[in-house]
Amino acid sequence: MKPKYQILIDDIKNKILTGEYKIGEQIPTESTLQEIYNVSRHTVRKSITELSNEGFLRSEKGSGTYVSNQYQSKSGNKSKNKTIGVITTYISDYIFPSIIRGIEKRLKEDQYSLLLASTNNDVEQEKKALEMMMSFGVDGLIIEPTKSNLYNPNIAYYLSFKEQEIPFIMINAYYEELEVPFFCLDDVQSSYLATKELIRKGHTQIGLISKSDDLQGKYRMKGYIKALGEAKLRFQPEHLLSFTTETKADLSANLVPFLNENRDDLTAIVCYNDEVGLEVANVCRQLGISIPNHLSIIGQDNSYISQNANIKLTTLTHPQEQMGRDAADWVIKKLQGKKDLPNETYYQPELVQGETVKEIDVE
DSSP: OOOHHHHHHHHHHHHHHTTSSOTTOBOOOHHHHHHHHTOOHHHHHHHHHHHHHTTSEEEETTTEEEEOSGGGGGGGTTSSSOEEEEEESOSSSTTHHHHHHHHHHHHHHTTOEEEEEEOTTOHHHHHHHHHHHHHHTOSEEEEOOSSTTSOOTTHHHHHHHHHTTOOEEEESOOOTTSOOOEEEEOHHHHHHHHHHHHHHTTOOSEEEEEESSSHHHHHHHHHHHHHHHHTTOOOOGGGEEEEOTTTGGGHHHHHHHHHHHTTTTOSEEEESSHHHHHHHHHHHHHHTOOTTTTOEEEOSSOOHHHHTSSSOOBEEOOOTHHHHHHHHHHHHHHHTTOOSOOSEEEEOOOEEOOSSOOOOOOO
16 A cells, blocks of 8 residues: 555646646645645655655745646756657557557657557556656657546546647547547458458358457457348357456456357357467367367457467458557647648458368358
């Protein structure tokens, strides 16, 4: 548990960064802070001292304590080189290195610096990343939302960026509560094409493994349901296995009963992404389920892990590096005063043939 003075520091800092306490504004008196937080005068003074050292507050003798603007000029953020902050859920995994590579290449062309942070798809870590970006004074932001299918408690930070006219754009997903520009794969179409490919190959009993706390999972399920409906195939809840960020580590174990229970029923599975598709392939190997002879699987995102796996996964494309480059280009143009920039961009996926889908005889 955090010490009381740290709780007080974090809360005052949060109020400053989100604009509740504005620059130049006086914060509550020491005695008022004692009452609000139920702490001693010593704790209040320790917190104020630390916040003053960090440049968030300044004290005027006989007058009070005020919000300082010094935190905005710390870490060299007022140098000639502009800095773009990038917040992604992960950095070194899956498709993220390619996205970041695209961002870096575009920023270098105009001599912009990059400040990188990741959230591990955790809203508390997202909060810390946003606070860091605000404290540093970034000129613009590229963000991959955290748990984008759930209510986000950090909305106030994004509204503060808007109020300060700091341009930001979201990639891969967005928060539906906010009207923000974004670059996304057409996730509905991706899963729709995956399901249609299986139907075209004669499959009628098609399962889905999806992620429920990210917007991509919601829309990929929508594409799956859309394709089933067009083919007049019934959506069957027992053919769905969902997971979250927290339960992802248990996916392999949960796949065992799911695949065993549907062994004689399902002939194909649409997977949330390539990582899940390869996990399904590994579990099938353990259970003696032959792919694609007994079960066809199709992934999504055409990631480097699918390209380097010991089985060539049938998958759908994801723009990856191009998305990163386009997002960086959008922020740069916004900072240059360009108008009429797109508020939303959807990339269209294409099927990548592999060896994990089999055509079955239609009786």
